[in-house]
Structures are given as C-alpha cells and as structure tokens.
Amino acid sequence: MQIYADNAATTKMSPAAIDAMLTTLRETYGNPSSLHSVGQQAAEVLADARGRIAARLGCEPSELIFTSGGSEADNQALRGAARLGAAKGKKHIISTAFEHHAVLHTLRRLEKEGFTVTLLDVHENGIVTPEQVQAAIRPDTCLVSVMYANNEIGTIQPIAEIGRVCREAGVLFHTDAVQAVGHLDIDVKAQNIDMLSLSAHKFHGPKGVGALYLRKGIYLEPLIEGGAQERGRRAGTEDVPSIVGMAAALDEACEHRAEHTARLIPLRDKLIAGLAAIPHAALNGDAEKRLPGNVSFCFEGIEGESLLLLLDDKGICASSGSACTSGSLDPSHVLLAIGRVHDVAHGSLRLSLDESVTEAEIDYMIQAVTETVAYLRGISPVWRELQSGARDYIIA
Numbered sequence: 001m002q003i004y005a006d007n008a009a010t011t012k013m014s015p016a017a018i019d020a021m022l023t024t025l026r027e028t029y030g031n032p033s034s035l036h037s038v039g040q041q042a043a044e045v046l047a048d049a050r051g052r053i054a055a056r057l058g059c060e061p062s063e064l065i066f067t068s069g070g071s072e073a074d075n076q077a078l079r080g081a082a083r084l085g086a087a088k089g090k091k092h093i094i095s096t097a098f099e100h101h102a103v104l105h106t107l108r109r110l111e112k113e114g115f116t117v118t119l120l121d122v123h124e125n126g127i128v129t130p131e132q133v134q135a136a137i138r139p140d141t142c143l144v145s146v147m148y149a150n151n152e153i154g155t156i157q158p159i160a161e162i163g164r165v166c167r168e169a170g171v172l173f174h175t176d177a178v179q180a181v182g183h184l185d186i187d188v189k190a191q192n193i194d195m196l197s198l199s200a201h202k203f204h205g206p207k208g209v210g211a212l213y214l215r216k217g218i219y220l221e222p223l224i225e226g227g228a229q230e231r232g233r234r235a236g237t238e239d240v241p242s243i244v245g246m247a248a249a250l251d252e253a254c255e256h257r258a259e260h261t262a263r264l265i266p267l268r269d270k271l272i273a274g275l276a277a278i279p280h281a282a283l284n285g286d287a288e289k290r291l292p293g294n295v296s297f298c299f300e301g302i303e304g305e306s307l308l309l310l311l312d313d314k315g316i317c318a319s320s321g322s323a324c325t326s327g328s329l330d331p332s333h334v335l336l337a338i339g340r341v342h343d344v345a346h347g348s349l350r351l352s353l354d355e356s357v358t359e360a361e362i363d364y365m366i367q368a369v370t371e372t373v374a375y376l377r378g379i380s381p382v383w384r385e386l387q388s389g390a391r392d393y394i395i396a
C-alpha cells in the first residue's frame, strides 16, 4: 500500500488538468502577444482561463497577474507594496511569525533595506486575531500580510475581519492563500483582500504556475521587467498550457469542494482522534479552524525525521515540521511560533490528506504511526529519561 499524505507540499495533478494542458500544448502553441491568428488563438485561450480563475476568486480578470507560483506572487506583493509605502514615507510592515518563508525571507530582505517589520505572535491555537493586527497598526504602516491557512498546522485565519481592520485603517492587506485556494471560501471583495497569492500545485494543478490577485487601482512596481505582458505588471511570455491546467484544476476543486470537505473532515477527525490516543502526543493548532485535510502532531521523546523515514518504509508519505532547508537542526518556526519548545517541536509529523483518502487508509495510518512512535520511543534515551522521572514530560 502507498498512501500519499503530503498534499500540503504538493498534490497529484488531476486528470482533467492534465488533459486540458495536453490539448493546449498540442493545439495552442502561439504566443498570446502575437498579432496573427495563431497568437490570437492563444490569447483567447489565455483570456478564457483568466476569466474562469477570476470568477472563482470573485475578482475581475484584469485584477489577476500570472506568476511562476506562490513564492513569486508573495515576493511581488510584498516588495511592490513596500516600495509604494516608502514613496509615501510609510515604512512599517506587519506580518506574523508563522508565515511561509516566501513571506518571511522577503520581509527580512526589506528590513535590510530600511523597513521596520512587526511579526505578530501566534496564539497557541495557531490563530492571529484582528485585534492583534489593529493594535499593531501605526501611522507609518503601509502593509499587513497574514496567511489564510498555515502550511504546517493548517490553521485558518480570520481573513475577512483582518481585511476589514486594514481597510478601515487605510493599510494594504495581502494574504498568502496558497494553502487555501481550492480548499476554503474565497471572495476577495467580500473578504476585503487587496492582494492574494495562489499556486496551482496545491489544488491538483501543475507546478511552477500561480497568480497574484491585485485589486484594481493598486499599481506595484513589477518584480520582473521586460515585455508588456500582464498589462505591464509581469514581463515574460505567459505559460499558457500551465495556466489552462491551473484553471481546469481550480474549476474542478471548486465544483466538488463542498462534497470533498464533507467527506474529508470526518476522516481527518478520525485520524486526529486515533493519533491523540498515543500517550504524550499533542495536536498542533486549533481542532476545528483547520484545513479539511490537515493533521499535525507533536510526539514527545522522538525525532520527526526518523518517524518520517520509517513511515515511508511502511508506504506512508508524510512530512515533518522540523525538516530544515538550511541543513541545521533548527525546529520549525511555525511550531516555535505556537509555543512548542524545541524538544517537542522536533518530534512533529504532518499528514496532509486529499479527498481520495479512504477509511482503510486512515486506519492504516493510525496503526502505523502508533507502532512507529512506540518503536522509536523504545530506542530513545530521552524517552527513557522521561519514563524514569529524570526529566519531566512537557506534553501531559
């Protein structure tokens, strides 16, 4: 048996998206900027995809800028809005401690360029409140960026309310909705969102393509200079087949969302209940305000990486929050942001499900994780110390 439970990292492409891409690759090879008929055919296909994606977000087609994915959309939004703010003498930015690195590293760069960044603390339940945002806004604040749903612990932020606070204060509001689009309600107008980042490969679309929603009337300096594509806001010939694949995947995700969510939540909750029965285990993030497919746990006395590798041997593809891109052994900044101490944060596991998961697979994952945690604890010196009383348990 192989169970792919790492859908927050990326998803398997939907057959409908693959078909749409293949048709476009075969038949629509023109450059949408060319004036001849082959080019204009590509421009029409591109316009159709743009219109469909815009309709799913509740925006106008002209408010979408296609990008190479979520990271580029985040970079464009933050750098562009920061520059806009600086031109008005406003150089303060608010975000949160548990954003994706595409946001956090961009903010770090902006700090080096003279901006001041306030990173809001995240509550233990993995949620940032509108009141926190309100209290942090200063006269020189130019931008607030708060993610819609967290990629590690799946918690969902009160985006519409945070958007309202920003709108009332006259501050631009960006949300990294990479984990939310296709999975949660999105209506950029009703939710008071000025800028929103999305990425196709998180909703069964292709990798390397995404979009930035940019509210009409906001003019950002382009990150990528060159041709006049995307109304002069992002240079480079559009990847028409990938954009068509993204539109097909998003249509499918949105059309079946209610039914997928209704099926997924009880299965997710069964998995949570099963893993919560392991002694000294704790769910990360709010039990209800979380993505329908996200299960994130910390198990005391073990290393997440070892758990991950042993689960892979048992056919389960999962992820550990403590995996570190830099090669150092620092635990996940997300788990630290919700108050997990280093020792506990190291023993983390994320299982991110998609709608194809079955009850038999949930049962298998509960059994495999329970057995593997017990095995790892059996060979762990830390666990021995905890059991002997030489160390105190952190997770009750």
Ligand SMILES: Cc1ncc(COP(=O)(O)O)c(C=O)c1O
Residues within 6 Å of the ligand: 008, 009, 068, 069, 070, 071, 072, 074, 100, 102, 147, 149, 150, 151, 176, 178, 179, 199, 200, 208, 209, 210
């Ligand atoms: C919340 C969040 N933001 C941004 C990104 C980056 O998206 P991409 O891989 O399309 O660059 C990811 C991907 O993991 C993500 O989960």
